[in-house]
Amino acid sequence: MNKKRIFWHFSLYLLITLLALAASTLFSSQMIRSFYEERTRQDLKARAVLVDNQILPLFAENRWPELHALCRQLGRKSATRFTVIDKDGRVAADSDENPARLDNHGRRPEVVNALAGETGTSIRFSYTLQENLMYVAIPLRTPDQTIIGSLRLAVPITAIDQALAAIQRKIALGAFLLALLVAAITLFISRRLSRPLHDMVTGADRFAAGDFSREIPLAGPSEMVELAGALNRMARDLDKQIQTAISQRNKLEAIFDAMIEGILTIDRHERITALNGAACRLLETTVERQAIGRTILEVVRNSAFKGFIQEALQTDEPLERELNLAHSQLGDRAIQAHSVQIQDQEHPQILLVLHDVTRLKELENLRRDFVANVSHELRTPITAIQGFVETLLDGALEDPQHRRQFMEIIAKQSSRLKAIIEDLLTLSRIEEERRAIATxxxxxxxxxxxxxxxxxxxxxxxxxxxxxxxxxxxxxxxxxxxxxxxxxxxxxxxxxxxxxxxxxxxxxxxxxxxxxxxxxxxxxxxxxxxxxxxxxxxxxxxxxxxxxxxxxxxxxxxxxxxxxxxxxxxxxxxxxxxxxxxxxxxxxxx
CATH class of the missing domain: 3.30.565.10 (Histidine kinase-like ATPase, C-terminal domain)
Incomplete structure (x- = not known):
């Protein structure tokens, strides 16, 4: 027991030392980085303000070649990247690259702040220059204070990274030497404890890998025996819980994939987090095409569908709406969409259920047309019969010549009415017996x-x-x-x-x-x-x-x-x- 306490005592000192070194390294690195970044930011802002009056006239008058030449000249003299961006985010001039090859910068954080009238700052990796840069952007204002664009300056910050790397290497070396010293002192003490610990580590690794077939041997001091027993009990409980979870997951996945309704979940950023096969077919996408993680607009380019999702994300009430989706193979599909909020405070999402009601719509239209056609077809002979019967009742019954003519017409229309009804009955009988006719x-x-x-x-x-x-x-x-x-x-x-x-x-x-x-x-x-x-x-x-x-x-x-x-x-x-x-x-x- 005494040796065990000494082991943990030295280990605690080692841990405290390592934590102190790590904290010191982190604090020093942050202080140096903050100082350098603030100084660089102020320097870039000052440079931007100094050249603002040179760039603004050229930009306001759309003198792009002169503006681009000025940016290149300023960039060479100051080893700084100059970029002029219009209010729509398009690059008008750049000291290092052809503006036509650059994408829209309207969503860059420093540009967003500059176009809002503030000084924007951002540090990130530039894929164009393949290094970390600090970006500072200021708004370009006309004399009447109207913001017409932004001027962005950028410089590499590799110097601070190199300085921090040197400090961290020295501290890491010191920590390594200290760790070797403490390890040498505790090596003899820990030798008797290594076997039980090794058995527990090996057993824990097996448990982590899902292998619960063998338990950890109960050996060593009583505390380790108790710990090994606790790990064995935990493994048995975990095995039961995992088997239950796997069974439930398999059932849910089978139900999820077997549903004819399209099911998908969407997070607050409008990204798809899950969807089943029916949803893939309706939306013409697949999980293999990385539908999961993509925004709904990337998968379905339908403004009404996107609007429904945005509305569903903003309300706690269930929503229902009928939408039309274009399908390259099936044509236009009528979709009944239902949404409900998934109660999760950390990751709010909505569950979307899509019913393909195209066939129901078609059947409804067929039923409506059928009723209208039947009514029209039956109305013609019935109207004729009714008209001639009324004519006979009004006096034509006493006229033998007209009476016979009218009765023949009534008989003809009655035969037509009978033929329509018999054909309807025949058609109905054929449809009912379609799957079971005797051949x-x-x-x-x-x-x-x-x-x-x-x-x-x-x-x-x-x-x-x-x-x-x-x-x-x-x-x-x-x-x-x-x-x-x-x-x-x-x-x-x-x-x-x-x-x-x-x-x-x-x-x-x-x-x-x-x-x-x-x-x-x-x-x-x-x-x-x-x-x-x-x-x-x-x-x-x-x-x-x-x-x-x-x-x-x-x-x-x-x-x-x-x-x-x-x-x-x-x-x-x-x-x-x-x-x-x-x-x-x-x-x-x-």
Whole structure:
């Protein structure tokens, strides 16, 4: 016990000595540095004031070549760097560098103070000159005291650094010799204690590295035994806590990355501190591209988004706002942004949750258009029926000729109303059964022939011939009634908009798919309408479509039937050259 106290006694003296030397070195260095810096600052300020009256006229009159030459002359004579900066931070002249190669100095602290009407001072490393410099800037004022820029002077401060380095080397040498002396005295005393201490250090290193598999041996004086036991208990507790923390962290990271909402945290300087994969996708960034640590404006160049973040940082209340973000691959995205303050006094941040509501907006627009179209399509026959019924009730019922005419119109409009409702029900049923339609291998020629048989009476009325070209042995895994309905709708559409010509239906196997084409020789479809032709109730010519008796749902039904077969449908058309619809189905794999 006595040797242990002597060991700590000498160690304490060594520590006090080293601390005193360190404090003395620090104090002396600071005093020398402060004195030299203050003297240099006053000297630079005096120089700036002396040349102010020479620089101001040239600067005020925009005489840049003369101003630049004057700065170079002053710099050579005084071994000082002279820089003239306008009120926007642009370098107008510099004694050492071409002003055009220098970046904007408007945010340099000494320039900010000078433009505010004060004398600005700053010490920092110059990447241009590759050494530490002291900068002093004064405002350039016109006779009416208007600040039009600043004059900045700079000189190297390597002399003080060299002097301080020499002092520190001497003190370090003295400390080293003193440490050797004390170490020699305590070496013999500490020899008996070295083994337990070594074991504890080794064990502590293992614990620090996360290895808790072996405990520290309990050996040496009782105090060291107690210390080793305490370290072992601490290691066991730390192991439990670390395992718990790792488990919780893994769960949180899994939840964080699996969320479809974009999550990111932003500090008070508008820098991103964390974000998940969904946020990376929405903002078109990655952690690898160092999104973390960058300002939000560097990642997302959107003024509305930046304004929302600034507002969220300035309030303790949760905020919610809808924003539009441009996306290079997905197009414009509608984002519902929610923000909440993270309660942390030392590092205040906000948590931002981004919901991509683009699809919801699109569905809402589709729903609105669908309701409007349905209302419009139903209103036309209902209005006609109501009008002729009222006419009959007003007296036309007694006129046999008009009565029959009106009743035929009512019957025609009723049939149209029924057709619209049946097509709506068919479309709804197809959408509901889209993922679970029953399919089986069927001869495709039989299905296509049945579809053409349905359309032949109407084709005969318009003197249109229907042609089928399909191999008899071509099999496809399909729902025959649904595919027949899709082909009927496409052929019927071709008949409606073709003159006296023909409609050709062809089917063929191509690699791992089957193609079905329905080609007419009609008037064709303009490119402006092609991307919307499969929408519900969309018509290129509404008046003509109603005259032809269509409901506006045939092509939409055909599209959903093809999609339910995991296929695709497209069209190729140009005005005056007819239209070709192409259905692509997966080939039969059985």
């Amino acid at each position: 089986k291998p069927e001869p495709l020629a039989t299905v296509l022939a049945a579809a053409l048989d349905v359309c032949r009476p109407r084709a005969a009325e318009k003197e249109i011939s229907l042609h089928l070209n399909c191999p008899a042995d071509l099999m496809a895994t399909i729902n025959a009634p649904l595919l027949e309905l899709a082909v009927v709708n496409l052929v019927d559409n071709a008949i409606k908009y073709s003159g006296t010509a023909s409609v050709d239906v062809r089917a063929a196997a191509e690699n791992d798919r089957i193609s079905i084409t329905i080609a007419d020789q009609g008037e064709g479809i303009a490119p402006a309408h092609q991307h919307r032709i499969f929408e519900r109730f969309y018509r290129v010519d509404r008046a003509r479509s109603r005259k032809q008796g269509g409901t506006g749902l045939g092509l939409a039904i055909a599209k959903h039937i093809v999609l339910s077969h995991h296929g695709d449908i497209s069209l190729l058309s140009s005005p005056g050259h007819g239209t070709t619809f192409t259905i692509i189905l997966p080939a039969d794999r059985q």
